Amino acid sequence: MAAILVLIVAAGLTWRALQAQVVDPLAGLKSLKTVAVPGPPADVLDQFVKDKAAAIQLGKALFWDMKVGSDNKTACASCHFHAGVDNRITNTLSPGLLGGDKTFQLGQPNYTLKPEDLPFTKHVDVNQAQPQLSNVNEVAGSQGVFTRNFVEFGTGTSGDTCAYVSDDIFHGGTGYNINGVNTRQVTGRNTPSVINAVFNFRNFWDGRANNMYNGGDPFGMRNPNALVWKLEGGVLRQIQLAIPGASLASQSDGPPLSAVEMSCAGRSFMKLGKKLLGQPPLAGQTIAADDSVLAPLAAQRNKKPIPTYAELVKQAFRPEYWASPTLIRMSAADEAKFGSMDLTPVRQSKRSTVKFEVSQMEANFALFFGLAVQLYESTLISNDAPVDRYLEGQTAALNEQQLRGARVFSGAGRCARCHAGAEFTAASFSSVVNQRLRRMPMGDGLEAVYDNGFYNIGVQPTTEDLGVGGIDPFGNPFSETRMAQQGKTHLLGNGFDTTRETPVASSDRVAVDGAFKTPGLRNLEFTGPYFHNGGKSTLMQVVDFYNRGGDFADANRANLDRGIAPLGLTEAQKQDLVAFLLALGDDRVRYRKAPFDHPSLCFPHGHKVSSSGALLQDGSTGNGVDYTECIGAVGAGGASSGLKPFLNLDPFQR
Known part of the structure; x- marks a missing residue:
């Protein structure tokens, strides 16, 4: 020595x-700067997109436009406005609906989360999985729309015409002195970030946003009815699409028709097209003069005529998909074949039997929406964190504590096993495209095949939410392992090659139930609450979870990832690990600098109550009265104040 x-x-x-x-x-x-951004091959995209910059502009406008929601109050951004996620705290609880539980345990509709409510699973000793002090199967999700049935699209300020439905889950409880007043519904899972989502091979927590885009919904080639209209030789024809590398497009076509997230039940993308195409983008919302993408639209607002969404579509997409003068006559059955299908268990409306006519542009609105939003979200790349600068040779970018934390991350903490590569997720395109199925011993020591990038880590019992173990509306499993086991590899696409993939026989054990897509770790400081159920509020709570080997490892042993086991980290190692995770944050995200700048946005944040605590009721609808919160437009230069962590909690706090 x-x-x-x-x-x-x-x-x-x-x-x-x-x-x-x-x-x-x-x-x-x-550095993530060295990783190629996934997406459809250029020659494939060119078959649809005429002007990529115009398509990105259209996608950003659609993403932030509140009129996309049936109520004219709900944009895609309403759940993704804060570092790509949702940090609202009032009326954000959902019972364990995906496990069949319709009762609230922690709070009730319109409840406001408090720091002491989390984590949802509490322990006598944070380093020991047992004994538990308490557990609730609530989900900290995102506030969506009221339960209503679609009647007809609206072009005015009030939104679509929808019929009132009495909600048997999301209604004012006894604590509000008025029983049965509908509150806005809440999603059954926590909202993932759209920032860096382009690097995911599949999207949504359960992976149902297929990497192959069919032009109409999230399910790729699994939906045989997803067709688009193409003008060929002066004749309109229906064709099937299978666009590879387009998981974000598949994902984007889900929420606008979700009867929980954005839409009255029973609306189609055609009707959404009828609503929006004749309207100017972002009417009633402010656009910063120096918006990195929308500045031309802001300038055009002072001129006549103001461009409509139809004109933006014409600028962005090839005329084969919108230029036909022929109207298409639709029946209710025809309409049901187009646009996304909502998986959330809610009361669905009866569709009208009256035939109606749509233009080709209206008929293909799902295609335009999906591809435009994909191209916009593909610009939301956070790759300038301290860790990137360190990897680029700026060794002072990480301090000594963060370097110690990096050693825990790649060593004793076992984090890098699942949060691999510059994307910090094994669910990335670069990881999954090379091997989509894997075989390994599970938590019980017995070998099984599973979907690469999807893991059961014991957050809640498997039966509470099957995750990638679920089933799509066509009876197909979300799991690619089970699809291969059933001989349906022809529906997987994107180069799935049975000769080089992990083989899976019908008799093989499969471990996918309760498994969820591994999220990337960038900007964690701002993206709480954490996990698919939103059950942890700080990074230290997350580190404690992994250190004790999960919360329900024993219950989930048959599907559990083998890396979930007690780690034995010291308190100093935990502190160092949290410090390293904070080094994955990008100041452009913190201050909303381009490309993370945005228009103004107002969104519902719970419901108003009287001085006596009674839930106020809208006399015209019978629903609760919204409390509205607004954020201002931010231009390319960013805002003067930075984003804060969830509940303004210190990331090192328990």
Whole structure:
């Protein structure tokens, strides 16, 4: 040892420099700037998109436009306005609906989350999974729309015409002195971030947003009825699409028709097209003059005529998909074949039997919506965090504590097993495209095949939410492992090759139930609450979870990832690990600098109550009265104040 120290001194090396050379915890990693951005091949995209910049402009306008919601109050951004996620705290609880539970345990509709409510699973000792002090199967989700049935599209300020439905789950409880007043519904899972979502091979927590885009809904080639209209030789024809590398387009076509998230039940994309195409983008919302994408629209507002969504579609997409003068006559059955199908268990409306006519542009509105939003979201890349700068050679970008935390991350903490690569997720395109199915011993020691990038980590019992183990509306499993086991590999697409994939026989054990897509870890400081159920409020709570080997590892052992086991980290190691995770944040996201700038947005944030605590009721609808919160437009230069963590909690706090 003395000889080694002499050599170090002679070479003029410090101990820190030697560590960096010998045991660099990030050795082999590269900055995210070096990773190719996934997406449809250029020659495929060119078959649909005429002007990519115009399509990105259309996608950003659609993403932030509140009129996309049936109520004219709900945009895609309403659940993704804060570092790509939703940090609202009032009326954000959902019971364990995906596990069949319709009762609230922690609170009730319109409840406001408090720091002491989380984590949802509490322990006598944070380092031991058992004994538990308490557990609730609530989900901290995103506030959506009231339960209503679609009647007809609206072009005015009040939104679509929809019929009132008495909600038997999301209604004012006894604590509000008025029983049965509908509150807005809440999603059954926590909202994932759209930032860096382009790097995911599949999207949504359960992976149902297929990598192959069919032009109409999230389910790719699994939906045989998803057709678009193409003008060929002066004749309109229905064709099937299978666009690879387009999971974000598949994802984008889901929420606008979800009867929980954005729409009255029973609306089609055609009717959404009828509503929006004749209207100017973002009417009633402010656009910063220096918006990195929408500045031309802001300038055009002072001129006549103001462009409509139809004109933006014409600028962005090839005329084969919108230029036909022929009207298409639709029946209710025809309409039901187009547009996304909502998986959420809600009361569905009866469709009208009256035939109606749509233009080709209206008929293909789902296609335009999906591809435009995909192209916009593909610009939301966070790749300038301190960790990126360190990997680019700026060794001072990470301090000593963060470097110690990186060693825990790649070593004793076992984090890098699932949060791999520059994307910090094994569910990334670069990881999954090389091997979509994997075989390994599970938590019980027995071997099984599973979907690469999807893991059961024991957040809640498997039966509470099957995740990628669920079934799509056509009876197909979300799991690619089970699709292969059933001989349906022809519906997987994107180069799935049975000759080089992990083989799976009908008799093989499959471990996918209760497994969820591994999220990327960038900007974690701002994206709480964490996990698919939103059950942890701080990064320290997340680290404690992994250190004790999950909360329900024993109950989930048959499907549990084998890496979920007690880690034995010291308190200092935990502190260091949290410090490293904070080094994955990008200041452009913190201050909403381009490309993360945005128009103004107002969104419902719970419901108003009287001085006596009674839930106020809208006399015209019978629903609760919204409390509205607004954020201002931010231009390319960003805002002066930075985003805050969930509930303004210190990330190191328990």
